[in-house]
Amino acid sequence: MPAEAQVQAKKVIALDxxxxxxxLATQIMKIVKERYGVELTMEQMxxxxxxxxxxxxxxxxxVDILRQIWGNYKEIGLVDNQIPQILKDVHADYEIHxxxxxxxxxxxxxxxxxxxxxxxDKFVHVAxxxxxxxxxxxxYVDDYFEVAKQVAVLxxxxxxxxxxxxxxxxxxxxxxxxxxxxxxxxxxxRELLLPKMLRK
Ligand SMILES: [Mg+2]
Numbered sequence: 001m002p003a004e005a006q007v008q009a010k011k012v013i014a015l016d017x018x019x020x021x022x023x024l025a026t027q028i029m030k031i032v033k034e035r036y037g038v039e040l041t042m043e044q045m046x047x048x049x050x051x052x053x054x055x056x057x058x059x060x061x062x063v064d065i066l067r068q069i070w071g072n073y074k075e076i077g078l079v080d081n082q083i084p085q086i087l088k089d090v091h092a093d094y095e096i097h098x099x100x101x102x103x104x105x106x107x108x109x110x111x112x113x114x115x116x117x118x119x120x121d122k123f124v125h126v127a128x129x130x131x132x133x134x135x136x137x138x139x140y141v142d143d144y145f146e147v148a149k150q151v152a153v154l155x156x157x158x159x160x161x162x163x164x165x166x167x168x169x170x171x172x173x174x175x176x177x178x179x180x181x182x183x184x185x186x187x188x189x190r191e192l193l194l195p196k197m198l199r200k
Contacts, residue, residue: 010095013193014124014137015087017100017109018066019144020161021118023077027069032057035065048144048165063103070104073112079161080186084117090193097122099135141189145169148180159183159192 018024028050029040038054050065051057069076078084087096098120102109106125113120126132132140133150139157140147145167148158158180160166168182183189
């Protein structure tokens with residue numbers, strides 16, 4: 001038996017981009033203020049579908065804002081400046097697949113990942129959030145609670161990054177397969193993923 005066949009395959013993390021590692025919210029708030037004269041604070045970003053928060057904004061208009069933001073992707077910051085190091089640490093034990101439904105082009109998203117030193121093994125650009133479950137990863141890291149619900153029925157583990165718009169339904173967590181965990185911060189994500197022996 002070849003040596004490499006004895007090595008246990010690493011578990012796969014499906015890592016979301018928008019709202020999980022890429023701070024789209026700051027850019028959304030900027031453009032909403034310019035175009036609609038509505039000033040939203042981060043705490044007021046309580047809907048994943050931002051058009052529900054801005055009078056007169058339609059879904060296509062919001063998607064257009066997201067497209068504009070990805071068009072200027074160099075302006076997009078990180079959700080947490082520690083993410084690149086945390087992913088580097090986590091990569092020792094996991095395979096990382098970036099699985100995103102972002103409206104940016106492959107080139108835009110990949111260049112953003114490069115600029116921000118995001119460690120990953122595979123890039124998967126899906127058409128819709130619902131397609132993420134097809135990736136068949138072991139652990140999903142996402143900011144959208146609908147993804148958690150879609151994936152949890154497949155008996156997968158989900159770590160939801162707590163954001164004002166996460167719309168986390170505690171009841172659903174309790175009645176699911178107990179595989180949904182809410183991380184308050186990326187430090188929590190590190191704690192959840194790294195082997196126990198590294199935790200003091
Ligand atoms: Mg997201």
